[in-house]
Amino acid sequence: NCVVDMNGDGEGDEGVVRMEEEVKERLVFMWGYLPGALPQRSPLLSPLAVRLPPSSGAGCSWKDVCGGGCGFAMAISESGKLITWGSTDDLGQSYVTSGKHGETPEPFPLPTEASIVKAAAGWAHCVAATEHGEVYTWGWKECIPSGKVFADPSTGISPEKDVIERQSSFMTEQGNLARNDSQKLLSDLWTNTGKVNFVTVSPRSQGSKPSGGPASSADSRGGGEESTKRRRMSSSKQAAEASTSGDDTLSALPCLVTLNPGVKIATVAAGGRHTLVLSDIGQVWGWGYGGEGQLGLGSRIRMVSSPHPVPCVDSSSSAKDRPMTLSRGGLTSDGQGFRVPGSYVKGIACGGRHSAVITDAGALLTFGWGLYGQCGQGSTDDELRPTCVASLLGIRIEGVAAGLWHTVCISADGDVYAFGGNQFGQLGTGTDQAETLPRLLDAPSLENMHAKTISCGARHSAVVAGTLFMLFFIAPDWDFSRYHIVTDLYECLLIISILMLEDDGKVFCWGWNKYGQLGLGDVIDRNIPSQVPIDGCVPKNIACGWWHTLLLAETPT
Known part of the structure; x- marks a missing residue:
């Protein structure tokens, strides 16, 4: 709103223009399983x-919500x-990673006074x-790269010794406690349940019939035996990971990457x-575990202990002012490399063991574990380097999110596409295929x-969407004395329609x-x-954790 305040008699006094912005309060809503958020660890079935808290020193308003978190939530004030x-x-490692913050939201102690602009959490790392482009x-x-480790300077203890002593103390305290809830959750998280069937369809295909199951689907591509073997290996690996706890590893303090x-x-x-991580010029960097190709480096590197650039586009075209380039791993049906629109990356997402990126021209590239089809390449093979999702070429992708076994993306037209595992309906297709x-x-x-925005939890998905409506305008030379209904093409041209997007926000x-x-409200x-019923406010952003969901919303004050 613009308010003009005229002072004095107009001689020698200037009009003072005061801009008043409508003040809107930002709220965060949570639902799902955050065991420390409520007494008796009750799941939150509704927002x-x-x-x-005023004592937090973080102010009283929210700025954004953050995805991920296995048993804990993150947001930015x-x-x-x-x-x-x-x-x-x-919850072992997750408890340490969250800063041991339970029912009361509290600032996480980072070794910087700079404002945090983006954050994300994995299983047990963050x-x-x-605002200065630094990363902590x-x-x-094993998820932490080499870099300067910060400890509390007031203790006089070396960072490494501090980490070891704190972790040892924590594990001693927790060693004899029952962990039935967390072990069951981790088992639920990593263990595959139910039969998996695969369907290969085009993006616009509706109502395609499922294939005969994983064996027949794999056999049709000549890889049934290998697929079965990989599933057995995957199940063993999942079981091993489910039993891994903080007893086997050390938790690292925040470090500057x-x-x-x-x-x-x-x-x-x-x-x-x-x-x-994504730089301001569109370059992707990665580190951590890469055994299934989720770091996009072209091989099954089990552990990358320092940040490496991920070759999503040709190195000669990594800047925003370069032309389109050849996608690594992109092949046509005759085996020839094809050119992918875009010269830099503008969006990134990490799933359980796979990754996805979007170029500035809206091309989607995926890489990593492919057992459930979560790379969207028409197969269950792992992708060791960023590979264009060819079936989406011609559709401009604006947002992408990745879950444990699935991927969801949204187009510039506001459509939602999904692929990968669907054991619990996380693709939203109406089936479990x-x-x-x-x-x-x-x-x-x-x-x-x-x-408008999309997010994935371990095995659920969420989207914020606006309502589309049509506005009609009649051309000035419309003759109502002659025309009462539209009867030919000329008359149609006299009516102008505009498709509008209402910023109402539905979840x-x-x-x-x-x-x-x-x-x-149920399970x-x-x-x-x-x-999801959200009354009295406008949803702005959504962020799924592994077992919970956070919503950022605005309401006029």
Whole structure:
């Protein structure tokens, strides 16, 4: 609003123009399983507002919500503080990683006064970017790259000794405590349940029939035996990882990630055990576990202990002012490399063991574990380097999110596409059939909706969408004395229609709902997008944790 304040008699006095901006309060809502958020560890089946305590020193308003977190939540306050909450002391590494913050949201102690602009959490590690483009990471030690480790200077203890002593003390205290809840959750998280069937369809295909199951689908590509072997290996690996706890590893304190001089990071993403960050010029960097190719380095490097540039586009075309380039791993049907629109990366996402990036021209590239089709390449093979999702070429992708076994993306037209594992309906296709190619969601609930932001939890998905509506204008020379109905093409041209997007913001969730992470008031899984009731405010951003969901919303004061 513009207010003109005229003072005096107009002689020698100037009009003072005062701009008054409408003040809107930003709220954060949470639902799902955050064991330390409520007494008796009750799951939150419906949205509940999260309040910042005045004593936190983080102000009283929110800036953004952050994805990830296995048993804990993260968000950013308006003052730029990273806020964590919801964990309990029997969650081992996750509890340490969250800063041991339970029911009360509190600032996480980072060794910087700079404001945090983006943050993300994996299973038991976190990463955050500051306003100056610096990156800090902490948590599970194998996820932390080489760099300067910060300790509390007041203790006079070396950082390494401090980490070891604190971890040893913590494990001693927790060694005899029962961990039934957390072990069951981790088992749920990593153990595959139910039969997996694969369907290969085009993005616009609707109502395709499922294939005969994983064996027949794999055999049709000549890889049934190898696929079965990989599933057995995967199951063994999942069981081993489910039994891994903080007893076996050390938790690292926040450290400043060392990157090349001049590199400034704009956004971050965290997977199960790997991390991707994106610089302000569109270059992707990665580190951590890469055994399935999720770091995109072209091989199965089990552990990358220092940040490496991920070759999403040709190195000669990594800057924003370069032309389109050849995608690494992109092949046509005759085996020839094809050119992918774009010259730099503008969006990143990390799943459990796979990754996805978007170029400036809207091309989607995926890499990593492909057992459930989560790379969208029409197969269940792992992708060891960024590979263009060819079936989406011609569709401009604007946003992407990745879960444990699935991937969801949104187009510039507001459509939602999903692919990968679908055991709990997390793809939103109306079935439990996995998809190895992107599938356009055509659920009635999304009709006339324009998806704006997307997020994935371990096995659930969420989207914020606006309502589409049509405005009609009649041309000035329309003759009402002659025409009462549109009868020919000329008359049609006299009517101008404009498609508008209302900024009302609606929230839709689907997939696994054992702990109320869909926010629908029950624990029933959904295989199609279902609207979450949010009254009195406008949803702005959504962020899924592994068992919970956070929503950023605005309401006029």
